[in-house]
Amino acid sequence: MDKNWWLNYLKGMVKPVAALAVVLLAMMLSYFQKLELEKDMIHSIFRSFIQLSIIGFVLQFIFSQTSIAWICLAYLFMCLNLCN
Structure with a gap:
């Protein structure tokens, strides 16, 4: 595999992973505060x-x-x- 391809792929995945982390944080807060x-x-x-x-x-x-x-x-x- 081309190394540059992987680097570009990983750079492109930073924002989606960050957005998913924020959503997971919200889900954890909902769970711990028993909001269901x-x-x-x-x-x-x-x-x-x-x-x-x-x-x-x-x-x-x-x-x-x-x-x-x-x-x-x-x-x-x-x-x-x-x-x-």
Whole structure:
């Protein structure tokens, strides 16, 4: 494996790991204060991961298109969904 690839990968993972650490800290506080919010937090983390992954795939599809028709169709779809 290329050493530079691993370094770039690890540099890119700093922010997601830091965000996960903050969420885990919030879950620990909820547990120790007996707020019983851990299940809701886990559900929210899973839901947001799925939503952001789908949005990432959609944006990758849109930005990789060279046909103006696909781009306009995607833009129109997003605008129509925002109006509802």
